[in-house]
Amino acid sequence: MNVQFEHSLYSRTELKVIKLRLVAIGFGRFQWKLSMLTGVAWMADAMEMMLLSIATPQLRCEWRLSSWKVAFITAIVFFGMMVSSSLWGNISDKYGRKVCLILCMLWTLHYGLLSAFAPVYSWILVLRCLVGFGLGGAPQSVTLYTEFLPMKSRGISIILLGVFWALGAVFEVLLAMVVMPTLGWKWLLAFSTLPLVVFAASCCWLPESARFDVLRGREDKALDTLKYIAAANGSSVPTGRLIANTQTERGRIRDLFIPEYRKTTLLVWVIWFCNAFSYYGLVLLTTELFQAGSACSAWEADCSLECNYLTFHDYVDLLWTTLAEFPGILGTLWMIDRIGRKKSMAICFLLFSVYFATVCLTVLTVFIFIARACITGGWQVAYVYTPEVFPTATRAIGIGTGSGMARVGALITPFIAQVLLKSSVYLTLSVYLICCLLGTVASLVLPMETTGRSLQESTQSTMEQKNMERPMTSTGSVRNNML
Numbered sequence: 390m391n392v393q394f395e396h397s398l399y400s401r402t403e404l405k406v407i408k409l410r411l412v413a414i415g416f417g418r419f420q421w422k423l424s425m426l427t428g429v430a431w432m433a434d435a436m437e438m439m440l441l442s443i444a445t446p447q448l449r450c451e452w453r454l455s456s457w458k459v460a461f462i463t464a465i466v467f468f469g470m471m472v473s474s475s476l477w478g479n480i481s482d483k484y485g486r487k488v489c490l491i492l493c494m495l496w497t498l499h500y501g502l503l504s505a506f507a508p509v510y511s512w513i514l515v516l517r518c519l520v521g522f523g524l525g526g527a528p529q530s531v532t533l534y535t536e537f538l539p540m541k542s543r544g545i546s547i548i549l550l551g552v553f554w555a556l557g558a559v560f561e562v563l564l565a566m567v568v569m570p571t572l573g574w575k576w577l578l579a580f581s582t583l584p585l586v587v588f589a590a591s592c593c594w595l596p597e598s599a600r601f602d603v604l605r606g607r608e609d610k611a612l613d614t615l616k617y618i619a620a621a622n623g624s625s626v627p628t629g630r631l632i633a634n635t636q637t638e639r640g641r642i643r644d645l646f647i648p649e650y651r652k653t654t655l656l657v658w659v660i661w662f663c664n665a666f667s668y669y670g671l672v673l674l675t676t677e678l679f680q681a682g683s684a685c686s687a688w689e690a691d692c693s694l695e696c697n698y699l700t701f702h703d704y705v706d707l708l709w710t711t712l713a714e715f716p717g718i719l720g721t722l723w724m725i726d727r728i729g730r731k732k733s734m735a736i737c738f739l740l741f742s743v744y745f746a747t748v749c750l751t752v753l754t755v756f757i758f759i760a761r762a763c764i765t766g767g768w769q770v771a772y773v774y775t776p777e778v779f780p781t782a783t784r785a786i787g788i789g790t791g792s793g794m795a796r797v798g799a800l801i802t803p804f805i806a807q808v809l810l811k812s813s814v815y816l817t818l819s820v821y822l823i824c825c826l827l828g829t830v831a832s833l834v835l836p837m838e839t840t841g842r843s844l845q846e847s848t849q850s851t852m853e854q855k856n857m858e859r860p861m862t863s864t865g866s867v868r869n870n871m872l
Contacts, residue, residue, distance in 0.1 A: 416542045417622030423537055424546070426591055427530040428553030430494055433584035434527040435557030436564075437501065437520060439711070440581050441466060442672050443565045444574045445807075446699050451574075452510055456811060460803035463673065465514050467803075469521025471796035475642065477526030478789020486533035486785065487597045493526025494592070498585035505579040521796075528772070528792045532785045535776040536598040537618070540843055544725045544773050548718060551769040555714030557584065562711050566704045600781045600844070642790060644783045654787070656831045657775055658794040660734060663828030664768040666798030667741060670821055671761055673806035675710050713758040717765035724766075729840045730774040734832035737767030742825040745818060767828070778837055780845035798824075 441463045449459045473493075481489035497520055504516035531547060538546050561581060568577045599618075602611035619625050645654040699707075717737075724733040741763040744756050771791075779787035810817045 416539055416546070417624070419618045419621035420537060420542075420546070422594070422621075423534060423596075424550065426588065426595060427490075427534045428550055429584050429588045429591070430490065430527055430530040431550060431553040432557035432560070433494070433497065433582070433588065434524055435554040436561040436581045436584060437466075437497070437524055438669070439558045439561040439672070440578065442675065443561065443569070443699070443707075444577060447569065447574050448513070450698055454510070456808050457804075458510065460807040462513060462517065463669075463803040463807070464800050465518045466521035466524070467669075467796045467799035469518040469523075470525040471793050471800055473522040473525030474528070474789045474793035474796060475786065476789075477529055478786040478792075479642075481526075481529045481532060481785030481789070482783065485597050485601055486529055486536070487595050489526055489529045489785070490533060491592045491595065493523050493529070494585055494588050497523030497527075498582055498589055499523075501582040501585060502579060505575045507575075525789075525792065525796070528788050529785055531772050532776055532788055533595075533598055536600040536781070536784075536844070537596075540841070543777070544730075544840070545722060547773045547776075548722050548725060548769050551718050551721075551765070551772070552715070555711075555718060555765070558711045558714055559708065562704060562708045565699075566701070566708075569699070570701075598781075604781050641783070642786060645779070645787060645790065650779070650783075652836050653778055654790075656835050657771075657778070657787070657791050659831040660771050660828055661775075661791040661795040662798040663738065663824050663831070664764065664771055664798070665795035666802050666824050667745075667821055667828070668761075668764045668768055669799045670802040670806045671745070671757065671764060673803060674810065674817070675707060675757055675761075710757045710761055713761040714765045717762035718769060720762065721766035721769050725770060725773065726840060729838050730770055730777070731832050731835050731838055733770045734767050734774070735829045737763050737770065738825045738829040738832060741767065742822050742829070745825070746822050764825075774835075774839055777839035777842065777844065784844075 445459050445462055448454060448462065454462075477489055477493055480492070500516055500519040500523060504513060504520060507513040507516055531550065534550060535543065535547060564580055565577055568580060596614055596617065597610070599611040599614040602608070602614065644650075721733060721737070724736065728736075741760050744760040744763065775788050775791050776784050805817055805820055809820070
């Protein structure tokens with residue numbers, strides 16, 4: 390009994406070392422700079438995604454494409470992301486968050502620029518697939534950012550990172566309003582890589598995660614990073630030795646399915662799938678329905694979506710619905726620490742279902758605005774919950790596989806929003822309604838709430854902490870002494 394207690398106490402000390410030092414150092418100038426740099430990567434991701442719904446109407450007309458071919462342009466990007474998400478997560482867990490993020494962003498920049506020179510349909514498919522392959526690593530910016538945040542500011546900070554996604558989406562629409570009528574889609578593809586250029590010019594500053602360095606046994610390097618953060622924030626690192634809780638086996642998908650994480654992993658995958666399926670479905674539906682104009686204003690089930698270029702009025706409506714990202718983020722900021730991560734995701738899914746189901750009964754732009762705010766907020770909470778629930782040893786692969794499942798949803802959704810819509814508007818809405826109700830249930834039955842919970846360093850430390858936190862009256866006094 391005494392031996393077990395001493396071992397648990399030592400493991401708990403290891404578990405808290407980085408957390409206590411980050412709390413002492415606080416949130417300051419370093420985190421603000423990191424927010425800007427990871428935010429630029431997030432902004433680039435948003436612009437490349439928003440680009441899909443803006444460029445495809447012109448490609449449909451210019452190359453005389455069928456609805457299936459148009460949907461395939463969108464789907465091929467998500468296919469590239471789906472294939473690469475777990476790979477980037479594995480690279481991040483094995484070789485470092487910094488290495489992974491820089492590689493995937495430079496890859497995206499290279500093929501993003503090349504896709505602007507695509508001469509024919511087949512080339513645009515190949516190059517956009519390669520762009521998607523690079524974008525599959527973009528969520529690792531959240532992994533890196535999360536591991537530098539003190540616990541009290543973690544939830545709000547990650548949600549605020551979503552502001553850069555919203556800015557990227559809005560900037561893409563504004564850019565399209567200027568570029569598309571005059572220069573065309575090729576120049577829009579080229580200009581959309583601007584945030585990636587900024588990231589490439591600034592990435593030399595990007596630090597490696599101190600948590601990751603500790604996990605791979607490089608405590609001296611981790612301590613240097615913590616000292617650098619403290620100097621930037623005008624504080625000091627607490628004295629004492631940095632204990633390395635090393636785990637050599639990292640980034641393994643099978644570690645997500647140990648008994649302690651199996652249910653959580655599967656439910657997180659469902660949540661990511663539902664978020665992406667609904668979010669990108671709404672984005673694609675927005676341009677399709679705005680483009681249809683009066684043909685679908687009465688929401689006839691057999692409406693015909695013909696070849697029409699987006700007009701200035703369409704861009705204005707698209708801008709209004711894109712601005713919904715901001716109230717969605719603000720609403721999530723209010724909820725996330727008050728009612729917790731699980732309930733916040735469930736509420737966002739449920740509200741999206743309600744507004745999406747009734748969108749055909751009222752003003753199109755208004756209800757799309759509200760629905761987009763809801764699904765944006767829900768996805769931002771998923772980005773907070775996922776890195777919090779998995780330990781450092783599998784955090785990146787957890788986000789990577791979750792992102793991969795999201796891309797499965799995003800891969801399917803063009804064929805619903807751009808193909809099935811031609812046959813039945815109501816059937817299309819029903820598919821999204823059922824998906825979000827599934828997301829609501831998955832959020833509520835998650836086994837763990839992460840609000841106020843410290844980040845775990847390894848799968849072993851997670852199991853030890855769970856054992857220590859079991860309500861055992863015989864060990865109650867022991868736990869009080871440990872605290």
